[in-house]
Amino acid sequence: MSQPLVLDGLKVAEDIKSKLQARVSSLKEEGVTPCLATVLVGDDSSSATYVRMKGNACEKLGIQSKRIHLPSDTTTEELIQCIEELNQDPLVDGILLQHPVPSHIDERAAFEAISIDKDVDGVTSWGFGQLAFGFGKYPCCTPAAIMAILDYYNLPIEGKHAVVVGRSPILGKPVSIMLLNRNATVTTCHSRTQNLSDLVKQADIVVAAVGKPNFIQGDWMKEGAVVLDAGYNEGNIGDVDYEACFEKASAITPVPGGVGPVTISMLLKHTVDSAELRANQ
Amino acid sequence: MSQPLVLDGLKVAEDIKSKLQARVSSLKEEGVTPCLATVLVGDDSSSATYVRMKGNACEKLGIQSKRIHLPSDTTTEELIQCIEELNQDPLVDGILLQHPVPSHIDERAAFEAISIDKDVDGVTSWGFGQLAFGFGKYPCCTPAAIMAILDYYNLPIEGKHAVVVGRSPILGKPVSIMLLNRNATVTTCHSRTQNLSDLVKQADIVVAAVGKPNFIQGDWMKEGAVVLDAGYNEGNIGDVDYEACFEKASAITPVPGGVGPVTISMLLKHTVDSAELRANQ
Numbered sequence: 001m002s003q004p005l006v007l008d009g010l011k012v013a014e015d016i017k018s019k020l021q022a023r024v025s026s027l028k029e030e031g032v033t034p035c036l037a038t039v040l041v042g043d044d045s046s047s048a049t050y051v052r053m054k055g056n057a058c059e060k061l062g063i064q065s066k067r068i069h070l071p072s073d074t075t076t077e078e079l080i081q082c083i084e085e086l087n088q089d090p091l092v093d094g095i096l097l098q099h100p101v102p103s104h105i106d107e108r109a110a111f112e113a114i115s116i117d118k119d120v121d122g123v124t125s126w127g128f129g130q131l132a133f134g135f136g137k138y139p140c141c142t143p144a145a146i147m148a149i150l151d152y153y154n155l156p157i158e159g160k161h162a163v164v165v166g167r168s169p170i171l172g173k174p175v176s177i178m179l180l181n182r183n184a185t186v187t188t189c190h191s192r193t194q195n196l197s198d199l200v201k202q203a204d205i206v207v208a209a210v211g212k213p214n215f216i217q218g219d220w221m222k223e224g225a226v227v228l229d230a231g232y233n234e235g236n237i238g239d240v241d242y243e244a245c246f247e248k249a250s251a252i253t254p255v256p257g258g259v260g261p262v263t264i265s266m267l268l269k270h271t272v273d274s275a276e277l278r279a280n281q
Numbered sequence: 282m283s284q285p286l287v288l289d290g291l292k293v294a295e296d297i298k299s300k301l302q303a304r305v306s307s308l309k310e311e312g313v314t315p316c317l318a319t320v321l322v323g324d325d326s327s328s329a330t331y332v333r334m335k336g337n338a339c340e341k342l343g344i345q346s347k348r349i350h351l352p353s354d355t356t357t358e359e360l361i362q363c364i365e366e367l368n369q370d371p372l373v374d375g376i377l378l379q380h381p382v383p384s385h386i387d388e389r390a391a392f393e394a395i396s397i398d399k400d401v402d403g404v405t406s407w408g409f410g411q412l413a414f415g416f417g418k419y420p421c422c423t424p425a426a427i428m429a430i431l432d433y434y435n436l437p438i439e440g441k442h443a444v445v446v447g448r449s450p451i452l453g454k455p456v457s458i459m460l461l462n463r464n465a466t467v468t469t470c471h472s473r474t475q476n477l478s479d480l481v482k483q484a485d486i487v488v489a490a491v492g493k494p495n496f497i498q499g500d501w502m503k504e505g506a507v508v509l510d511a512g513y514n515e516g517n518i519g520d521v522d523y524e525a526c527f528e529k530a531s532a533i534t535p536v537p538g539g540v541g542p543v544t545i546s547m548l549l550k551h552t553v554d555s556a557e558l559r560a561n562q
Contacts, residue, residue: 108416129413130410135389161475185475186468
């Protein structure tokens, strides 16, 4: 079989960002500087890296990055208090709470405290519900990135059988709903799924969102499947055994350089969307 | 093959209601009468019948039924105003807006106006999001009824492959999420699904929620499947070809007398749940 199309996330991200550039410029002409507040709790080094990458990506595009770093002994109440202040701040368009927070904090309660109008990372239950019912403003960024990649490469979704491996609130569940709303038939699999490989073998579109390095095997793939790897494990390794799946797929995202960069650009897009709503108030 | 277990919704409903009876009595001893407000808009005769059935079921159990009937020329704004008054009324525990409303009304906007604390019918996007993330208070009643039937008969869910035919906000989507949260592997199918019969043939659990009489065929069934028919079409006909599926299923809900009566009892249960929260305030 011919080689698959390698879905270049850097190219998709550049395309999204170049369109945002003009929107940021015209917002600034109106006196509105889009602003993303990032909240990092504690000293986890990879979380710190992620937050820094997001903040830097904002600034490169002219979006203000308001970086809040709370100590690791922050309580749930203190974190919620901080988020509520950001909710009230008229100059903040979006709030990103970096996952994971230290384990003594009720992370879900903190996520839920984010105002739906500023939930540009798409983490609240209300945001998920609105997304599911077809009128969500800010879908969760990684699922939105997966959809953006499919759309950039004009890969058909309607009528296709999509198999999503994973069911987390910020990845498996929202990407399942987004594919369903685009008229795919969707099977959501997880750790309790029996005969996982048989299910994946039926998929026209495979989304790997399981968080286990090289978990999805090449011999699970139907010839010609489209493979989207949202995994990002230590050592830049995805959830998909890339070499093996490359042999079967018609299109595949690499790791790194696949879903990851597009995820950040979706966060920027949602922040600009929110700033435009502020400008039009 | 031996005859399937007929899943008797009337029996399940009686079991739920008998447990509610004691809870209603003790609430009344505390001076709290649970109250469900039903809102009917216009003169559709089957909607009027449904609302009356729900109101009567409330009263039979000692739950107050506050029945509001608005004229068919009610505007979206007027309907939302009515719902907001019910949201504010401290003696109303739950609000049911009977679907469908006349077509000139923005039904989704009206549903969304219901306070999440009184959304005992489980129709708001926020309620759906909380349900999806595992902390919903009042799941949508028909999906909750399906789960209650499975549980009443101790039918296993974890690890099973459930195929849901339908993706509406009040049936297909929430039942898919509830089955997923109970560790089923879930495939959600709909009008754009290709090879529907091949997918249904793989199902250990089939949920029919498509609104087409006798749509699901007997020869689509795997031997031993559990079949739940949430359809209710004109002439008391379900979405499942009952006679044909009866031959294959290990358990099946009849229509009528299956999912329908349990749905109403879930509405009563959620109203009592809400009244208990009021009593404990």
